[in-house]
Amino acid sequence: MEQVIGLIVGLFFGFLLQKGEVLRFERQVGFMLLNDMTIIKFMMSAVLVGMVGIYACNAIGLISLSIKATNVAAIVVGGLLFGIGWAIAGYCPGTSVGALAEGRIHAFWAILGMLTGAALYAEAYPLMKQTLLVWGNFGKLTLPQVFVLSPWLVIITFIIIGLALFAWFEKKGI
Amino acid sequence: MNLSLFSSNWNPYLAGALVGILAVLSVVVTTLLIDKPKYLGASTSFVRASGLVEQSVSPEHVSENTYFQKTKIKIDWQMMFVVGIFGGAFLASQLGRSAKMETVPPIWEKRFGASPVRRAVGAFIGGVILLFGARLAGGCPSGHGLSGNMQLAVSGLLALVFFMAGGILAAHLIYGKGGK
Numbered sequence: 001m002e003q004v005i006g007l008i009v010g011l012f013f014g015f016l017l018q019k020g021e022v023l024r025f026e027r028q029v030g031f032m033l034l035n036d037m038t039i040i041k042f043m044m045s046a047v048l049v050g051m052v053g054i055y056a057c058n059a060i061g062l063i064s065l066s067i068k069a070t071n072v073a074a075i076v077v078g079g080l081l082f083g084i085g086w087a088i089a090g091y092c093p094g095t096s097v098g099a100l101a102e103g104r105i106h107a108f109w110a111i112l113g114m115l116t117g118a119a120l121y122a123e124a125y126p127l128m129k130q131t132l133l134v135w136g137n138f139g140k141l142t143l144p145q146v147f148v149l150s151p152w153l154v155i156i157t158f159i160i161i162g163l164a165l166f167a168w169f170e171k172k173g174i
Numbered sequence: 175m176n177l178s179l180f181s182s183n184w185n186p187y188l189a190g191a192l193v194g195i196l197a198v199l200s201v202v203v204t205t206l207l208i209d210k211p212k213y214l215g216a217s218t219s220f221v222r223a224s225g226l227v228e229q230s231v232s233p234e235h236v237s238e239n240t241y242f243q244k245t246k247i248k249i250d251w252q253m254m255f256v257v258g259i260f261g262g263a264f265l266a267s268q269l270g271r272s273a274k275m276e277t278v279p280p281i282w283e284k285r286f287g288a289s290p291v292r293r294a295v296g297a298f299i300g301g302v303i304l305l306f307g308a309r310l311a312g313g314c315p316s317g318h319g320l321s322g323n324m325q326l327a328v329s330g331l332l333a334l335v336f337f338m339a340g341g342i343l344a345a346h347l348i349y350g351k352g353g354k
Binding site: 004010017030033039078102138 | 181183184186187188189190191192193194195196197198199200201202203204205207208210211212213214216217219220221223224225227228239240241242244249250251252253254255256257258259260261262263264265266267270272273274275276277278279280281282290293294295296297298299300301302303304305306307308309310311312313314315316317318319320321322323324325326327328329330331332333335336337338339340341342343344345346348349
């Protein structure tokens with residue numbers, strides 16, 4: 001059951017990633033060179049719609065949140081490493097698989113690299129657990145908790161910032 | 175706005191908004207049916223897949239590794255989600271006739287030439303670095319970027335900022351400003 005739902009959600013997700021043209025190396029590196037905001041338009045639209053839905057469903061007790069730990073050192077170092085690798089590969093983990101499906105054969109080598117990177121991380125994990133993963137770990141935190149604000153105020157702020165950014169992208173034609 | 179299954183592309187705002195709805199539906203349906211909220215994510219599946227491969231070579235080594243013990247090697251929701259991405263993207267590109275064989279992308283070719291071997295080596299090295307980074311950070315643009323930010327998680331916003339900072343800096347250094 002669990003696997004069947006995963007497959008179905010993945011099918012829809014892959015379909016939308018492809019139709020939105022965000023699977024392409026040119027779009028991903030185009031964003032990093034600040035020439036093409038397609039992937040940001042796609043991602044921010046998803047996040048803005050998603051935050052309204054998640055907090056609405058959470059408010060009525062339909063679902064629960066699943067927040068990842070705020071381990072600052074690991075996120076900063078890991079995030080920067082991710083960015084460097086992302087610029088070279090031109091894909092992130094989710095998009096690499098979809099890119100291969102739309103004919104971008106070179107994504108295969110990126111996927112092979114990711115599997116190797118995962119194996120290397122498993123070897124490095126005991127060391128990380130004693131160092132980067134415990135440095136500056138503030139646990140599970142949300143923005144409404146940190147700023148002591150209603151989540152809806154935070155969501156409205158994000159929506160205003162998002163719409164302003166979208167208007168700017170369209171004006172600049174990027 | 176053309177939302178036909180046969181059109182080659184959809185408006186990115188609209189396709190993104192539909193992903194937002196899909197992400198919420200996924201959490202609601204998994205909560206109701208399997209009593210576990212499943213938020214979108216992808217990078218853990220690469221750990222599980224590499225564990226499956228390693229297991230066939232050296233099962234003792236894998237069973238002793240603390241990360242594999244913590245992550246538990248299994249074909250789960252997320253692994254099938256990643257398989258689904260392949261299927262969905264394949265279907266969309268076939269229906270819209272937008273699939274394209276590509277061994278070297280144009281921006282890469284401008285900087286490093288048309289050699290598919292050089293591109294393969296680059297893609298591999300990039301893949302190694304990015305997945306190591308994603309696991310250290312605790313997620314990728316799906317798990318942190320989409321799911322984390324939808325939940326207004328501090329970790330999600332922090333990760334996304336550093337993914338982008340690293341990517342923008344590295345891309346400018348690697349491809350130069352004129353990568354367009």
